[in-house]
């Protein structure tokens with residue numbers, strides 16, 4: 001029986017957290033001085049596998065120390081300001097506080113009536129985000145989900161439900177671009193629409209969907225007996241930060257009766273910056289994915305799918321089983337489980353709610369503006385240097401460049417640029433991976449971290465110059 005008591009010892013939780021939280025937080029404070037890549041040595045891997053799940057309890061401090069020394073140590077520090085790959089994690093301590101508090105309360109996130117306070121707070125937060133998009137707040141719906149992938153999947157299912165009858169599903173076609181995030185096609189596949197029905201539209205010189213080509217493809221499909229039902233535009237592609245011509249795509253979507261979803265997982269946060277004008281037409285979309293754990297500085301597992309028409313979400317996802325009758329949705333307090341895929345889920349939005357309350361929208365504007373400035377600063381340095389070609393200009397917080405030299409062929413340059421990324425990773429003070437754009441291997445910098453300084457950027461540039469010298473090209 002004593003062992004059972006351990007499971008519900010809130011006093012121990014209180015004491016332990018008081019003891020260990022300062023140490024754990026200190027590691028985050030020191031993050032900027034750490035090596036970014038920390039691959040696990042073989043013997044450590046074996047050590048983790050050798051930890052048994054035994055019958056008897058262990059000392060909590062010992063276990064926590066082991067987690068620290070063995071598990072959390074071996075990871076890529078994605079919230080290091082000089083980690084430029086993927087969309088980095090610009091984790092804010094404020095978000096962590098909101099997350100921890102919510103996690104301790106653990107309110108039920110799926111229903112309205114089971115946790116009314118946080119349900120209302122999250123709904124009002126989504127309304128506020130919808131307002132930033134330019135959606136009419138009265139009708140909009142939305143939920144917090146684990147990430148952009150889930151948001152895109154959710155939107156695709158709504159689109160299919162709203163635009164196609166069941167028997168039409170095999171004929172339904174979806175339009176994305178060659179820069180659309182892979183999660184979109186993955187979601188389409190998961191929901192059972194044939195991958196063959198996805199049309200990948202080419203992009204223009206700055207990686208925006210070619211709207212003429214989009215129109216042509218839709219018309220050709222209609223002629224062939226297909227039923228176009230979904231166009232996915234992107235506000236901030238992951239590769240280059242490009243923003244599709246949303247206004248024009250919205251007109252095409254309207255003309256051909258397609259659902260218009262905007263993937264803003266990364267870029268929609270620009271709506272809170274001083275560069276809102278870049279997103280013209282976003283308000284004409286039917287739905288949007290917008291991640292908190294990217295450019296809103298939240299811990300992982302915080303994203304939204306926002307839909308202009310709450311009823312469209314409800315028509316798609318309302319299941320109404322008998323045992324949930326007592327907690328059925330009213331329109332005014334609609335349950336999240338009736339407008340999304342999940343039933344039980346945490347109140348994922350509370351950390352963002354807290355962050356916005358704590359620091360205010362001006363801090364967000366400044367922090368997001370800083371990302372734009374970071375990319376511009378990189379651009380300024382690379383632009384006046386003949387060693388480099390700009391492959392995609394500074395867009396949002398992202399820029400792609402490439403070392404060039406007439407002496408070498410395309411393939412050789414691809415290899416050299418790949419090598420330059422590897423050399424930086426080996427030094428492990430800054431990390432930028434490559435991406436491939438129109439066959440060219442490019443060095444990609446996604447610089448969302450607001451604590452990255454101009455001096456840091458100059459330092460990264462200087463080291464890259466030295467790396468080039470070291471190759472004696």
Ligand SMILES: *Cc1c(COP(=O)(O)O)cnc(C)c1O
Pocket residue numbers: 087146147148149150152181183234236237238263264265266267291303
């Ligand atoms: C990151 C990203 C996604 C996927 O989001 P997750 O939160 O990683 O699931 C989708 N679309 C775009 C444009 C992204 O940058």
